[in-house]
Amino acid sequence: MTSQELRQKYLDFFRAKGHTIIPSASLIPENDPTVLFTTAGMHPLVPCLLGEEHPCGKRLTSCQKCIRTGDIDEVGDDVHLTFFEMLGNWSLGDYWKKEAISWSFEFLTKELGLPIEKLAVTCFEGEEKNNIEQDNESAKLWQEQGIQKERIVFLGRDDNWWGPAGLTGPCGPDTEMFYWVGEEPAPKVFDPKDKRWVEIWNDVFMQYSKTADGKFEPLKQRNVDTGMGLERTLAVLNGYDNVFAIQEFEPIISKIKELAVKPNEKAIRIIADHIKAAVFIMGDSHGISPSNVGQGYVVRRLIRETIERGKLIGVKDGLVVPVAEIIISIFKNIYSELQKNSDFIIDELIIEEKKYNKAITEGLPEVRRLYDFYRTLGEIKLVGGKDFFNLYQTHGLRFQLIFEEWDRLCQTFKTPNLSLINRKEEIASEYSNELKKHQKSSQTASVGMFKGGLADNSEIVVKYHTATHLLHQALRQVLGEHVAQKGSNINAERLRFDFSHPAKMTAEEIAQVEKIVNEKIKADVPVHFEMLSVDEAKQKGAIGLFEDKYVKLGNQVKVYFVGDPSVDSGQAYSAEICGGPHVEHTGQIGSFKIIKEEAVAAGIRRLKAVVGK
Ligand code: SER
Numbered sequence: 245m246t247s248q249e250l251r252q253k254y255l256d257f258f259r260a261k262g263h264t265i266i267p268s269a270s271l272i273p274e275n276d277p278t279v280l281f282t283t284a285g286m287h288p289l290v291p292c293l294l295g296e297e298h299p300c301g302k303r304l305t306s307c308q309k310c311i312r313t314g315d316i317d318e319v320g321d322d323v324h325l326t327f328f329e330m331l332g333n334w335s336l337g338d339y340w341k342k343e344a345i346s347w348s349f350e351f352l353t354k355e356l357g358l359p360i361e362k363l364a365v366t367c368f369e370g371e372e373k374n375n376i377e378q379d380n381e382s383a384k385l386w387q388e389q390g391i392q393k394e395r396i397v398f399l400g401r402d403d404n405w406w407g408p409a410g411l412t413g414p415c416g417p418d419t420e421m422f423y424w425v426g427e428e429p430a431p432k433v434f435d436p437k438d439k440r441w442v443e444i445w446n447d448v449f450m451q452y453s454k455t456a457d458g459k460f461e462p463l464k465q466r467n468v469d470t471g472m473g474l475e476r477t478l479a480v481l482n483g484y485d486n487v488f489a490i491q492e493f494e495p496i497i498s499k500i501k502e503l504a505v506k507p508n509e510k511a512i513r514i515i516a517d518h519i520k521a522a523v524f525i526m527g528d529s530h531g532i533s534p535s536n537v538g539q540g541y542v543v544r545r546l547i548r549e550t551i552e553r554g555k556l557i558g559v560k561d562g563l564v565v566p567v568a569e570i571i572i573s574i575f576k577n578i579y580s581e582l583q584k585n586s587d588f589i590i591d592e593l594i595i596e597e598k599k600y601n602k603a604i605t606e607g608l609p610e611v612r613r614l615y616d617f618y619r620t621l622g623e624i625k626l627v628g629g630k631d632f633f634n635l636y637q638t639h640g641l642r643f644q645l646i647f648e649e650w651d652r653l654c655q656t657f658k659t660p661n662l663s664l665i666n667r668k669e670e671i672a673s674e675y676s677n678e679l680k681k682h683q684k685s686s687q688t689a690s691v692g693m694f695k696g697g698l699a700d701n702s703e704i705v706v707k708y709h710t711a712t713h714l715l716h717q718a719l720r721q722v723l724g725e726h727v728a729q730k731g732s733n734i735n736a737e738r739l740r741f742d743f744s745h746p747a748k749m750t751a752e753e754i755a756q757v758e759k760i761v762n763e764k765i766k767a768d769v770p771v772h773f774e775m776l777s778v779d780e781a782k783q784k785g786a787i788g789l790f791e792d793k794y795v796k797l798g799n800q801v802k803v804y805f806v807g808d809p810s811v812d813s814g815q816a817y818s819a820e821i822c823g824g825p826h827v828e829h830t831g832q833i834g835s836f837k838i839i840k841e842e843a844v845a846a847g848i849r850r851l852k853a854v855v856g857k
Contacts, residue, residue, distance in 0.1 A: 245356075245481050247329075247474055247492050251307050251578075254331045254472070257351050258305035261343075263333055266306045268579070272530040272539060280539050281311035281525075285332030286407070286414075286448070286469040292336050293414040293450050293467045302338035307331050307474065309524060309579065313542055319517045320510040322486035326546065327521035329474040337465030341382055344447045344468040348421060349389040352445070356481065360390055362424040364434035364441055368405065368417030369398035374460050379404075382419045382449075395434040403436070406448040406469070412456050414463060418448040423480055442480050445472040488513050492574055496520065499570050505558025515553050518546040519567045526589045527572070527582040531844065534596045535735040537705070545642070547596045551604075552645050561601070564593045584845075600640070607639030611649045619662060627664070629674025636675075637682075643675055707833045707855050708734040710771060710826040711761065713806060714836070715741055715853060716787065717818040718760040722753055729788070730848050738839070742850045749841050749849065761836040764806065764817060768831030773804045773822075774813060781821060784814040788821030806830060 255265050269288035271281055282288060285308035292298045308330045318324040335344065352358045365386050370378035383396050398404075407415030424430035426440035434441065450467040452460040475487045484490065488497065496516045501507050522543050525532050534544035547564060554563040568589060576583040614635065618627045632646050647668065654663045664671055712732055719727045723745055731742035749757075776784070778801060786803045804826055807816025827833060833855050840852040 245478060247478055247490065248578075250474060250478055250481070251329075251331065253355050254351070255305055255307065257355055258303075258333045258347075261303070261333075261347055263303040263305040264300035266300055266304050268306060268308045268329075270530055271309050271311055271525055271528045272532065280542065281313070282308065283310055283312050284308070285310070285330045285471055286334070286450075289334060289336070289469075290408075290413055292334075293463070293465075293469070294453065295337070295464050298336055302336045303334065304336070305331075305333040309528075311521060311525065311542075320514045322488075323476060324517075325475060325487055325521075326517050327524050328476075331472040331474055331477075333468070333470050335468035337467060339468060340466055341385055341447075341449060341468075344449075344470065345382060345385040345419065346389060348445060348447055348470065349386075349391075352421065358423060358481075362430050363391060364395040364397070364422045364424070364430075364436075365391060366397045366399050366404055366420045366422070366436055368419070369400050371401060376417065376452075376460070379417050379419065379449075382447075386419070392432070394432055397434055397436055399436065406446065407450065408454050412454050414450045414452070414467065415454050415460070416448055416450040416452050416467075418446045420446040425480055425483075425485075442476070444477045444480055446470065488516065495570050495574065496567060499567050500559075500563070503554075503559045503563055503566065508557050511553040511557045515550050515563070515567070518550045518553075519564060520571050522546040522550075522593075523568050523571045523582065523589055524575075524579070526592055527579070527585045529581050529845075530731050531585055531588055531733075533592050533733055533735070533740070535733065537734065540733060540735065544596065547593065548600050548640075548642055549644075551597060551600050552642065561597075564597050565590055568593055603640040604645070607635060607641040608649055610635055610639060611641070611646055612653065615650060615653045615662070619657070619659060622661075627662075627671075629671045629676070630678055632671060632675045633678035633682075636679075643672065647671070704736045704855075705734055706825050706827055708739045709822075710806070710830065711833050711836055711853065711855050712739050712741055713804060713818045713820050713822070713826070714761045714764050714830065714833075715739070715757065715851070716743070716820065717806075718757045718764075719743060719745075720787075721760060722756050723749070730844075738852050738854050740850060740852050742844055742848055744847055745849045746847055748843070749851075754838050754841060758836060758838055765830045765833045765836060768829045769806050769817065770809055770829055771804060771806050771826045772809045772813075773802050773826075776801060776803050781819075784816075784819050786819040786821055 259265055269282060273279055273282050273287060285306055286293065288308070289298070289304070298304060310328055310330050311326060312328075313326060315324050316326055319326055333347075352363065353360060367382045367386075368376075368379040370376055378398060383398070386396055387393065404418050404420065405415065406418045407413065420443050422434070422436065422441040423444050424440060425442050448469040448471070450469050451463055453463050454460055475490055478490045479485075479487045482490065493516055497512055500512045500515050504512065525539060525543050532539045532543055534540055534547055536544070550564060572582045572586050572589065576586075582589070614627070614631055632643060635641050635646050636643065647664065650664055654660065712734065716727070716729060726744060728744050729741070730744055733740040776786075781801050781803050784803065801821050804820055804822045805813045805816035806818040807813060813819065835856045836853060837856065838851055838853045840850075842850050844850045
């Protein structure tokens with residue numbers, strides 16, 4: 245079975261059961277500032293699971309693009325992927341366990357033709373402390389479908405509970421379906437620890453909401469949320485022992501093999517996974533570029549690791565672009581945004597590959613210098629994670645690369661006494677402490693949201709944050725109040741701001757916006773923030789992402805004001821919901837210049853601007 249067949253079968257099946265097929269939402273969550281990426285099909289539907297009406301009704305089905313970075317270090321094994329597609333069907337306060345389970349069973353056995361002898365399920369065992377009962381109802385429904393009692397196992401929260409996707413929100417117990425992939429007949433009694441039972445689908449019964457103080461309150465409606473990982477299910481259905489064996493990966497992997505001088509299976513898998521994830525994040529309707537913050541940091545990490553792995557298997561230059569081109573051509577018919585953004589994706593990849601090659605060229609001699617320094621000292625105990633972190637910070641070299649280079653130097657110069665192989669864990673932990681310290685001093689919204697992340701809180705980036713607020717307000721002043729932020733991306737070199745506006749900006753309009761921003765900078769206006777309720781923020785004229793109302797800290801939003809704090813902040817020049825950080829006085833920005841104006845999509849313009857002395 246091909247992925248196209250599985251997608252189609254799934255969506256058609258649920259359409260026939262009264263579901264509306266909805267398109268995949270963006271990979272960049274629009275309503276949830278607590279996570280970087282959409283991690284499941286239910287994620288964009290959170291408001292509707294909480295009771296908001298969905299324009300397409302109470303029964304929905306989709307194939308959702310997802311990114312999960314939590315297990316990124318596991319990629320290369322048989323099952324983990326950073327980017328994957330998730331098939332799902334939802335009941336928003338409509339049908340409940342009976343329909344969900346019977347349809348899951350019907351789809352697996354009739355549509356996919358899986359024999360009941362190879363199926364088993366788990367159900368939630370209950371939890372006294374939160375007053376949640378064992379899910380006997382689901383177990384009984386499975387038995388009614390013909391699943392034997394011995395094939396039903398009850399497990400706890402670690403296995404049979406899902407959500408919330410962010411810190412708070414809808415969640416509930418689930419029932420999970422397993423398929424036997426062993427060569428011998430499936431054992432009568434189901435043992436979920438036996439790896440030959442592979443999980444292929446789960447039905448989550450979302451009936452609780454986790455509150456900010458960790459309690460589980462019943463939702464006002466009972467929802468069903470199901471999720472089937474497309475790649476994993478396809479691999480199982482086709483009898484493959486790993487997700488990289490599915491048809492869609494074939495041309496990607498052959499291309500990498502063609503470019504490699506000494507192919508290595510694991511490296512090839514990582515490269516295929518990472519370029520695919522980077523292409524989908526950059527090609528998203530929100531178009532993320534590699535950077536040191538938020539989603540951009542993840543893209544950077546994916547590309548940089550790819551380049552390093554590429555070097556290990558002997559690829560000289562130009563690994564990323566040819567592979568990305570193949571990925572775009574495979575998926576452009578299903579995800580048209582990839583085609584639309586292909587120039588952007590390829591341009592950004594070329595720039596990032598160049599940058600990292602430069603970082604490596606300049607950074608590796610620094611590793612050598614560090615090595616020579618300690619070699620002269622002859623006192624290996626002294627080299628530590630802090631040294632490695634400094635190299636990361638100044639040259640952008642990733643930990644693994646520094647480590648491997650150090651090891652290579654030890655072998656070349658035959659200095660086993662300097663080897664760090666046995667101290668890897670210790671060094672890595674010192675390194676990550678340094679990283680955490682650095683993150684602590686940073687207040688950007690992306691801190692701690694993903695493993696290994698590094699938020700950029702440098703002086704220059706902070707200036708850009710405030711300049712963006714001034715720009716947003718000046719645009720509203722010059723072009724009109726219809727201007728609303730559609731996206732923003734900042735790195736140490738420039739700011740990028742996407743906003744709604746129907747026409748190309750004229751040279752006069754650009755000059756006027758620049759002039760206003762520079763006047764505000766010159767006036768050296770103070771910047772401060774207040775924690776406000778959504779209503780108060782609105783009263784004070786705050787702009788920004790009010791849709792974030794579903795997931796916020798307590799009931800408050802943080803609003804940054806550019807204006808005299810001794811006067812009512814409702815009078816401030818700019819008021820915008822934002823996590824910060826910002827400069828204290830606009831004068832710190834120095835000066836402001838727009839360097840580019842262009843279209844990104846119908847009705848959406850993009851500005852790039854720089855700040856200076
Ligand atoms: N939310 C569940 C999952 O991600 C089902 O969609 O697996």
